[in-house]
Amino acid sequence: xxxxxxxxxxxxxxxxxxxxxxxxxxxxxxxxxxxxxxxxxxxxxxxxxxxxxxxxxxxxxxxxxxxxxxxxxxxxxxxxxxxxxxxxxxxxxxxxxxxxxxxxxxxxxxxxxxxxxxxxxxxxxxxxxxxxxxxxxxxxxxxxxxxxxxxxxxxxxxxxxxxxxxxxxxxxxxxxxxxxxxxxxxxxxxxxxxxxxxxxxxxxxxxxxxxxxxxxxxxxxxxxxxxxxxxxxxxxxxxxxxxxxx
Numbered sequence: 001x002x003x004x005x006x007x008x009x010x011x012x013x014x015x016x017x018x019x020x021x022x023x024x025x026x027x028x029x030x031x032x033x034x035x036x037x038x039x040x041x042x043x044x045x046x047x048x049x050x051x052x053x054x055x056x057x058x059x060x061x062x063x064x065x066x067x068x069x070x071x072x073x074x075x076x077x078x079x080x081x082x083x084x085x086x087x088x089x090x091x092x093x094x095x096x097x098x099x100x101x102x103x104x105x106x107x108x109x110x111x112x113x114x115x116x117x118x119x120x121x122x123x124x125x126x127x128x129x130x131x132x133x134x135x136x137x138x139x140x141x142x143x144x145x146x147x148x149x150x151x152x153x154x155x156x157x158x159x160x161x162x163x164x165x166x167x168x169x170x171x172x173x174x175x176x177x178x179x180x181x182x183x184x185x186x187x188x189x190x191x192x193x194x195x196x197x198x199x200x201x202x203x204x205x206x207x208x209x210x211x212x213x214x215x216x217x218x219x220x221x222x223x224x225x226x227x228x229x230x231x232x233x234x235x236x237x238x239x240x241x242x243x244x245x246x
Contacts, residue, residue, distance in 0.1 A: 022200055025198070032050070039085070039086055056173070056234070060173050068097070069095060074098070075096060076135075076136075077139040078137045079143060080145055081102070081145025082102060083103060083108045085109075085112025087101075088100075088116070092116075100137075102132070129158055130158040133162050136163060137167060138166075139168055139169075140163060147174045148204060148205065153212060153215070156213075156242060167244065170242075171242070172239055175207070182208075189205055193205070217243050217244070217245050218241065218242045219241045221240070222235065224236050224238060
């Protein structure tokens, strides 16, 4: 019996459509579109060429799952930019979790719905956090997705508006730069996109700094620049938690 449930929307062509099309074509070029069977196994990709990348993603995921499990209470969780749904599926393993994965990328969103059976604990929806969500969450996660928002301040303020008073926003698997290093990172990305024939993608990929987080109540829960973390080299990404101001 098939559990596939297609997620669809009808709207005129927009910036979102341009981004989604370019993004999927880029992922195809990079070898980051996976079969349903492969997605079901994520983040365990030991036999794939990108196994190092997936070990990092697994490390981030396991840290967050442990953190959320230790809260020992039911949690309503939203993942923004869930893609093929693997991370949302992992979040649904937290005892008492009720998880929603959201994206504007219908290709991978339909795959998520197809691979991971939608239940009361896990569902996938098409939409934009800024306009489509009317409920409040305990936890909002941006796992390798905040870089696709041009204004982190705008999207974080929108997320704060969708949180419970004691809720938390978690930023994972995205480089957050020192302000002096943003321009170099932009140049590297532009050169990379140009080299592989996706120069247009530079319009949709952004580089954020800790300066962008000023004004928010943020805590760094994992700093890859600390001595032991640099020595172990398990994860190159900061893990940042943002909470509403009291």
